[in-house]
Amino acid sequence: MNYYPYVNPLVLTDAIFILYGGHTGTSVSAQRQAAYLIAEMEASNNLNTFLLPTIVTGTFINPSHEIILEHGYINSIIETRFIDKIETTYFTVTGIDNVYVGLQDDVRGVVTITSWYCDASLYKIQFIYNAGLPSGTSFMPDVLLGLTTYADIILNEIQGYGNEAPGDIGVQDFRNLQYSESRVALIRTAFGTSARANFVHKLFTKLRKHRWVGL
Numbered sequence: 001m002n003y004y005p006y007v008n009p010l011v012l013t014d015a016i017f018i019l020y021g022g023h024t025g026t027s028v029s030a031q032r033q034a035a036y037l038i039a040e041m042e043a044s045n046n047l048n049t050f051l052l053p054t055i056v057t058g059t060f061i062n063p064s065h066e067i068i069l070e071h072g073y074i075n076s077i078i079e080t081r082f083i084d085k086i087e088t089t090y091f092t093v094t095g096i097d098n099v100y101v102g103l104q105d106d107v108r109g110v111v112t113i114t115s116w117y118c119d120a121s122l123y124k125i126q127f128i129y130n131a132g133l134p135s136g137t138s139f140m141p142d143v144l145l146g147l148t149t150y151a152d153i154i155l156n157e158i159q160g161y162g163n164e165a166p167g168d169i170g171v172q173d174f175r176n177l178q179y180s181e182s183r184v185a186l187i188r189t190a191f192g193t194s195a196r197a198n199f200v201h202k203l204f205t206k207l208r209k210h211r212w213v214g215l
Contacts, residue, residue, distance in 0.1 A: 004044060009036035010052050011138050012147050020141075020148035022155070031158050032151075039151035043143075046190045047207050048109075049073040051143075053132035061124045069109035071131035072209055077103055077111065081126040090121065107209050133207065146203035150191050153200075 014032060018024065024032065044050050049071045055078065058070050080101045082091040093100050102112040113125065137143065189201035 004041050005054065005056070006040075007037070009033060009040050011040060011144070012036035012151055016144055017148050017151060020145050022148045022152045025155075025159060027155055027159055032155060035151040035155040035158060036147075038154050039147045042150060042190060043147060043204065046201075046204060047072070047133070048209070050132040051138040053130050053135070055128065055130050057126060057128050059124055059126045063113060063122070063125045065113055066104065067111045067113065067125070067127075069111060069127065069129065069131070071129075072107055072109040073131055073133055074103060074106045074109050075130040075132060075134075077101060077127060077129045079128040081128075082122055083124045083126060084121045085123040089126075137207070142203045143207070146200045149196055149203075150200045153192065153194075153196055 013036075014024070014029075017032065017036070027035075040051055053075050056071065060067055077096050078094065080093050081089045083089050095101075096103050100114055102114065104110040104112045109131070111127065189197050191197040191200045
């Protein structure tokens with residue numbers, strides 16, 4: 001499980017929110033800040049990385065030769081610690097300019113362990129690394145529009161109006177006495193099942209990388 005380390009939004013502000021079509025309505029600042037933070041948390045979870053470069057620590061018990069870190073878009077491996085069963089750090093290396101640790105795929109967060117992989121005393125490995133979208137990417141129009149749209153959905157839920165249905169459920173068929181419509185099929189996304197949620201999902205598609213399996 002990836003814990004989100006921030007308690008305030010990093011990207012969205014009132015100015016950006018309004019510029020990209022967000023509706024403040026009668027909301028107060030605390031409600032908007034909550035909506036911005038929730039939108040950024042969900043985007044970070046969906047992309048498996050942070051919206052801005054962040055230093056994190058990850059520990060892997062009984063590691064294999066290839067390890068998938070908990071985040072993608074790895075900017076750097078700062079330090080790697082080799083730990084035995086009595087919790088003693090018996091070897092430490094910095095960076096990847098060595099024969100022990102290699103970064104096989106920085107976007108998907110795949111690290112290779114070489115010489116120390118067969119060491120009998122190795123119990124777990126701890127990585128300190130920097131992960132996050134490349135500089136400036138989170139402030140590109142498509143990302144800002146996606147964050148704004150999802151924050152607007154959340155803010156509407158807080159205020160109790162403005163979405164397709166309670167909980168922003170996707171509505172495919174609608175009928176009343178004089179009118180009916182059927183929409184194209186909607187998919188289930190991390191942002192919900194409504195048409196707007198599908199729009200947010202599409203905006204983040206190019207940044208969403210499939211994680212490796214079977215390593």
